[in-house]
Amino acid sequence: MSLIFDAGPIISLTTNNLLWILEALPAKTTFSIVSSVKREVVDRPLATKKFKFEALQVERLIEQGKLLVIDEPAFKSKALQFLDIANTVFWAHQAPIKIIQLGEMESVAAAVGLGTHRVVMDERITRSLIETPEQLQRLMEQRLHTKVHMDTGRLEEFRAFTRHVEIIRSAELVAIAYEKGLLDKFLVKVPNARKELLESVLWGVKLNGCSISEQEIAELVRLELKNATG
Amino acid sequence: MQDTVRKDILNVLEQAITIWEAQDYQALGELSNHVIHDASIFQDDDSVSVAVMVYALSKVLQRCREQGVVYANMGALLQQMHDSLAADKEDAYRGQMRTILDEIKKVDDKLKLYITEVLEKARVKKASKMHEHGISLARTAELLGVSQWELQDYIGKTRIHEEHLGVSAQARLLRARKWFA
Numbered sequence: 001m002s003l004i005f006d007a008g009p010i011i012s013l014t015t016n017n018l019l020w021i022l023e024a025l026p027a028k029t030t031f032s033i034v035s036s037v038k039r040e041v042v043d044r045p046l047a048t049k050k051f052k053f054e055a056l057q058v059e060r061l062i063e064q065g066k067l068l069v070i071d072e073p074a075f076k077s078k079a080l081q082f083l084d085i086a087n088t089v090f091w092a093h094q095a096p097i098k099i100i101q102l103g104e105m106e107s108v109a110a111a112v113g114l115g116t117h118r119v120v121m122d123e124r125i126t127r128s129l130i131e132t133p134e135q136l137q138r139l140m141e142q143r144l145h146t147k148v149h150m151d152t153g154r155l156e157e158f159r160a161f162t163r164h165v166e167i168i169r170s171a172e173l174v175a176i177a178y179e180k181g182l183l184d185k186f187l188v189k190v191p192n193a194r195k196e197l198l199e200s201v202l203w204g205v206k207l208n209g210c211s212i213s214e215q216e217i218a219e220l221v222r223l224e225l226k227n228a229t230g
Numbered sequence: 231m232q233d234t235v236r237k238d239i240l241n242v243l244e245q246a247i248t249i250w251e252a253q254d255y256q257a258l259g260e261l262s263n264h265v266i267h268d269a270s271i272f273q274d275d276d277s278v279s280v281a282v283m284v285y286a287l288s289k290v291l292q293r294c295r296e297q298g299v300v301y302a303n304m305g306a307l308l309q310q311m312h313d314s315l316a317a318d319k320e321d322a323y324r325g326q327m328r329t330i331l332d333e334i335k336k337v338d339d340k341l342k343l344y345i346t347e348v349l350e351k352a353r354v355k356k357a358s359k360m361h362e363h364g365i366s367l368a369r370t371a372e373l374l375g376v377s378q379w380e381l382q383d384y385i386g387k388t389r390i391h392e393e394h395l396g397v398s399a400q401a402r403l404l405r406a407r408k409w410f411a
Contacts, residue, residue, distance in 0.1 A: 209382025
């Protein structure tokens with residue numbers, strides 16, 4: 001099984017010192033990023049002072065072969081084609097609203113191109129365009145205080161390309177790590193230790209950029225605790 | 231420059247001049263959001279720059295007031311920008327925009343207000359606003375010239391993600407369990 005990571009979950013996991021989860025999860029799973037994501041999570045921060053150590057941690061994982069880098073011209077070409085489509089789905093004031101960026105589209109294109117269709121993405125706008133574009137249209141209309149037109153023809157083209165794509169977030173990834181006992185070394189003698197541990201990692205990824213609401217965290221905690229007792 | 235963008239920037243500059251004279255930094259900060267709609271839709275440098283500039287000015291004003299320093303030159307520069315744009319002299323307007331951003335940096339040198347940091351924060355703040363309006367994180371980071379690390383760190387501490395989009399957490403968890411079964 002191969003999972004394609006967007007930049008977001010790599011950033012959320014690294015800033016929470018949870019990147020090691022990728023090494024600890026079953027060996028039958030391979031984790032990959034596209035080259036433009038590598039630029040954002042390794043090359044760019046390495047050239048600055050802030051987040052340099054975090055970039056080194058990601059680079060270490062790449063050098064160990066635990067995180068593969070995909071640099072496939074065919075995926076890039078497909079990504080460019082569908083980036084253009086994605087960025088002409090929504091219109092306001094007779095102008096297309098460019099909502100997503102090449103790196104995000106390249107991750108999706110790689111997942112489709114490899115036939116895995118599995119993406120880990122913390123970013124909510126690209127996710128929503130794939131899963132619930134009508135919700136996204138409503139959000140944009142509310143926020144922009146203007147009528148946002150959806151080009152259904154373009155949307156159908158985009159949907160045809162992404163229809164098999166499935167997305168999870170870093171939040172679900174850490175929940176799986178919790179389920180598999182990978183986080184048990186952090187259990188301490190406090191009341192409701194397991195619940196506290198799970199909440200702590202979920203809030204950690206949320207506060208470092210994973211798009212998950214407080215209500216969804218409560219839902220994941222409830223489901224995990226129910227799973228443990230049931 | 232799009233006509234809608236030009237009109238909105240002129241309107242913002244008119245208000246910015248008045249607010250700068252009144253030394254109301256909170257109102258300036260709020261005003262910087264008024265061009266975010268244009269910045270999100272048209273994603274042009276002019277809308278993005280004016281949003282960042284007005285927000286940075288609000289911080290300059292706030293810190294000057296906290297230190298008891300009067301910085302008078304900005305009002306005149308804002309007026310020049312307004313007049314150039316009103317006369318359709320876009321090149322002159324953009325040159326004056328660069329001047330005012332340089333002036334903001336000079337305030338840093340004179341008063342040690344860490345304005346360079348303020349400009350960086352202004353970019354992150356405005357990027358988060360655009361993300362809130364429906365533009366992806368990577369796209370806003372690209373438009374504002376900030377890193378996704380910086381932007382995620384900032385956005386994670388806001389309430390932007392309290393608004394749910396996409397499939398439910400339960401559906402995602404079931405999906406993840408299937409993947410890692």
